[in-house]
Amino acid sequence: MTAFLLLLAFPPLEAAAIMQLMDRLSGSSLFCPTGLVIGGTPWHGSGGGSPLLWQHLFWFLGHPEVYVLILPGLGIIAEIIANNARKPIWGYNQMVYGLFVLGFLSMIVWAHHMYLTGMGSAVSSFFQLTTIIISVPTILILSSLIISLWGGAIRFTSPMLWATAFLPLFGIGGLTGIPLAFNAPDTFLHDTYYIIAHFHYVIAPGTIFALFAGVEYWYPKATGRMMNETLNKCHFWPTMILMNCVFFPMFLQGMAGMHRRMYDGGASYELLNAGVLHWNVFISEAAWLMGLAQIPFIINFCTSWKYGRKVSDNPWEATSLEWSAPSPPPHGNFLIPPVAYRGPYEYSVPGHPTDFTMQADPLRVSPTPIASDTPQEERQIIGLPTLN
Numbered sequence: 001m002t003a004f005l006l007l008l009a010f011p012p013l014e015a016a017a018i019m020q021l022m023d024r025l026s027g028s029s030l031f032c033p034t035g036l037v038i039g040g041t042p043w044h045g046s047g048g049g050s051p052l053l054w055q056h057l058f059w060f061l062g063h064p065e066v067y068v069l070i071l072p073g074l075g076i077i078a079e080i081i082a083n084n085a086r087k088p089i090w091g092y093n094q095m096v097y098g099l100f101v102l103g104f105l106s107m108i109v110w111a112h113h114m115y116l117t118g119m120g121s122a123v124s125s126f127f128q129l130t131t132i133i134i135s136v137p138t139i140l141i142l143s144s145l146i147i148s149l150w151g152g153a154i155r156f157t158s159p160m161l162w163a164t165a166f167l168p169l170f171g172i173g174g175l176t177g178i179p180l181a182f183n184a185p186d187t188f189l190h191d192t193y194y195i196i197a198h199f200h201y202v203i204a205p206g207t208i209f210a211l212f213a214g215v216e217y218w219y220p221k222a223t224g225r226m227m228n229e230t231l232n233k234c235h236f237w238p239t240m241i242l243m244n245c246v247f248f249p250m251f252l253q254g255m256a257g258m259h260r261r262m263y264d265g266g267a268s269y270e271l272l273n274a275g276v277l278h279w280n281v282f283i284s285e286a287a288w289l290m291g292l293a294q295i296p297f298i299i300n301f302c303t304s305w306k307y308g309r310k311v312s313d314n315p316w317e318a319t320s321l322e323w324s325a326p327s328p329p330p331h332g333n334f335l336i337p338p339v340a341y342r343g344p345y346e347y348s349v350p351g352h353p354t355d356f357t358m359q360a361d362p363l364r365v366s367p368t369p370i371a372s373d374t375p376q377e378e379r380q381i382i383g384l385p386t387l388n
């Protein structure tokens with residue numbers, strides 16, 4: 001899905017870059033309107049171009065690109081939640097269908113970034129409708145992940161901390177995007193710090209938190225050694241708290257009308273933005289501290305490669321195929337070609353001797369006793385040895 005979105009979204013931006021290069025170097029006017037004034041001097045080109053064409057081409061990439069970042073993160077979070085809740089993903093099929101719908105809709109909502117360009121009511125109505133519709137699969141996916149926690153034997157390992165923090169923070173990012181789907185509130189909130197806060201509440205948990213979770217989860221598979229849990233938590237808690245300290249005040253600034261494109265940080269609007277400009281100092285301090293909070297992760301990542309605790313091939317007691325490869329994996333990853341005998345989330349299956357069954361494990365334990373006169377074919381199906 002990610003590769004498909006990249007394949008569709010990048011050609012328009014490449015075309016836009018070539019068209020802009022032609023405007024600048026060869027005297028064309030693909031984006032240059034008639035009557036353009038540059039540096040106080042009228043431009044004597046042919047004119048007739050449209051700057052809005054550039055915006056359309058840019059946002060046709062810019063909006064799907066957000067989902068290119070988020071969709072892999074959703075996959076990482078789903079794996080970690082299933083493993084640490086010791087439960088299958090609730091509504092797995094609906095979640096997969098939701099991902100496909102999300103990927104498709106992400107390509108037809110780009111102009112909700114352009115309500116202030118003067119588009120007509122019919123066009124804006126289309127983009128308002130599709131933008132609201134795109135929230136449906138997003139909520140479906142998030143709900144599947146949250147409900148998967150219900151009744152689970154949750155293990156709060158360091159990857160699970162990132163995964164559980166992802167859920168409410170990504171939810172805040174999604175919910176705060178709903179007002180921006182409508183042109184009326186977007187007229188007020190457009191290009192304010194509210195946009196910055198909304199975007200980063202989606203991207204920071206959706207991408208950065210998921211990446212940290214994935215690194216800590218698959219690190220023992222890649223290296224054969226476990227990262228230090230104490231350092232992992234020293235990294236997680238300050239990062240999670242300070243991330244909120246950086247971006248949440250921006251909601252307050254944006255709703256007060258503070259514009260995001262201010263060369264002096266808003267000082268020229270001090271009277272207009274009285275009561276919210278001081279948050280810039282708090283945000284800056286939190287951002288610097290959050291940068292320092294990454295030091296434990298860097299140290300942990302580098303030193304655990306050599307000094308971390310050695311682990312088995314499946315330290316998390318996971319079920320998916322990669323955990324049947326040695327840790328660290330040799331050339332070619334697997335010693336023998338892997339075979340998937342079952343789905344990826346065989347956790348807490350009734351009647352099984354353990355709370356997980358790996359995909360590559362051919363043994364299927366029956367929850368009920370098997371009679372000695374069971375036919376050979378049935379014994380093979382349920383994974384019992386055949387009788388001579």
